[in-house]
Amino acid sequence: MASFADLTFLKSFTGSDTAKITKYVTMFLNSTPKCLEDIKLYHSNQDWKSLKTAAHTLKSQLKYMGVAKAEELATTIERNAGDQTNLDQLGALIPDLESITLQACDELKDELTKL
Amino acid sequence: MAELSKKIFIVDDDPVLAEMLRDHLVKMTNYDVTSFSSGEECLKHLDQFPGIVFLDFYLDSVNKDAMDGLQVLQEIKKASPESDVVMLSGQDKIQVAVDTMKYGAFDYIVKGESAFYRAEKAVFNIYRYKKLQGNATRYKNMSLWLAIGVAALIMLVMWLQLTGKISDMPGWS
Structure with missing residues (x-):
């Protein structure tokens, strides 16, 4: 199975402090489902400004959790919603973002048990 | 010189x-x-006199009606002009950086892996800048008092010459 999350940055940033890694990953795991729900809701409501903001917030968190593929998708969603261009692509990008992010969340939960 | 505030505020909805x-x-x-x-919460606590405020540019991910970073920056500069504001943003658009500087931000940091190191550097840069600013004020004051002292001495000598008292002084011819 492909690995989506990479804790290299967090380990380097914290000096492999497991308490801090656990704290940041747990915060990410707690906030991500709501963020994904918001993204789907704003897309169905065609609320592009809110969609841009939600994708922007998720993007920076994905960066620190090393979820590069989802970060790229969030960047594209943020740009398309912000510029209101290629909006027809969002219908495909958002399910991909959700799927990869949720798989990354499962991996991160596993990582927490190994720390 | 006033004591440098060792308090930092971070304002970010992430x-x-x-x-x-x-x-x-x-x-x-x-x-x-x-x-x-x-930003609203930060503004309520400005009476704690933060020396540095790290302020996110977008603050509306939780509350859609929240003030944005530029509005908060302007309010901070009005209420607490001594506080230095460092803007944080996920975008590296030059115009955004220029706008924040125009409203008095000290620095602009793009969020990413290097943002933490850059924030740390900003703290030291601000500390050094404040110290230099304090030294400059002290030297300016010293120069002013020195000039006043020299002027007073010249006036005293002139007065002594005018009143003829200076020629009575021992060693004066």
């Missing part, structure tokens, strides 16, 4: 980034660091 930045600054500086999830 709780993960705010916590990571708070932990990093606590570890790397000896400042007291407090974080707020909105």
Whole structure:
């Protein structure tokens, strides 16, 4: 199975402090489902400004959790919603973002048990 | 010189980034660091005189009606002009950076892996800048008092010459 999350940055940033890694990953795991729900809701409501903001917030968190593929998708969603261009692509990008992010969340939960 | 404020505020509605930045600054500086999830909360606590405020550009991910970073920046500069504001943003658009500087931001940091190191550097740069500013004020005051002293001495000599008292002084011819 492909690995989506990479804790290299967090380990380097914290000096492999497991308490801090656990704290940041747990915060990410707690906030991500709501963020994904918001993204789907704003897309169905065609609320592009809110969609841009939600994708922007998720993007920076994905960066620190090393979820590069989802970060790229969030960047594209943020740009398309912000510029209101290629909006027809969002219908495909958002399910991909959700799927990869949720798989990354499962991996991160596993990582927490190994720390 | 006024004591440099060792208090830092972080204003960001992204709780993960705010916590990571708070932990990093606590570890790397000896400042007291407090974080707020909105600009409105930060403004309520400006009476604590933060020396530095790290302020996110977008603050409306939780509350759609929240003030944005530029509005908060302007309010901080009005209410607490001594506080230096460092803007944080996920975008590296030059115009955004220029706008924030126009409203008095000290620095602009693009969020990313290097943002924490850059924030730490900003703290030291601000500290050094404030110290230099304090020294410049002190030297300016010293120069002013020196000039007043010299002027007073010249006037005294002139008065002594005018009144003829100076020629009575021993060693004066």
